[in-house]
Amino acid sequence: MSASLLRRGLELLEAPGRREAPSRLQRQRDSPGAAGTARRRKRRMETGRNKTTIKGRVVKSAIEEYHKKKAVNHLRENLQYMLKGRFIADKATTEQILVQNRGRKAKDQPPKKAVKKKPEGTVFTEEDFRKFEREYFGRP
Numbered sequence: 001m002s003a004s005l006l007r008r009g010l011e012l013l014e015a016p017g018r019r020e021a022p023s024r025l026q027r028q029r030d031s032p033g034a035a036g037t038a039r040r041r042k043r044r045m046e047t048g049r050n051k052t053t054i055k056g057r058v059v060k061s062a063i064e065e066y067h068k069k070k071a072v073n074h075l076r077e078n079l080q081y082m083l084k085g086r087f088i089a090d091k092a093t094t095e096q097i098l099v100q101n102r103g104r105k106a107k108d109q110p111p112k113k114a115v116k117k118k119p120e121g122t123v124f125t126e127e128d129f130r131k132f133e134r135e136y137f138g139r140p
Helices: 004-012 026-028 036-052 062-067 075-084 091-101 126-137
Strands: none
Touching: none
């Protein structure tokens, strides 16, 4: 509430027959330099108020800001670019590149291929067994 409104309210409430001597604020206003000081004080307060506001500022939508800063997925464009190329590297070259770029950690290593076991067979043939029987047991 401003001082002038407060002053007027008090004037209305005071007794009609009783008038006080002019208050200190009224004396200051009546002096010749009072108008200049009031103007300076008012200007100082206005400049402080104007610093906080920005002229011509547009309120931005939070949704628009989110869409602007959202990460863009370039996978489709990159795939199209890669598929357009006519040069196809041979398999040995691609394998070498993959091996060189593989990390040294265990999780980066490809799973080791299990060596297929050959069916265990005997070194001896059926004839060798018969020959052994004849020599060891004495049968023809």
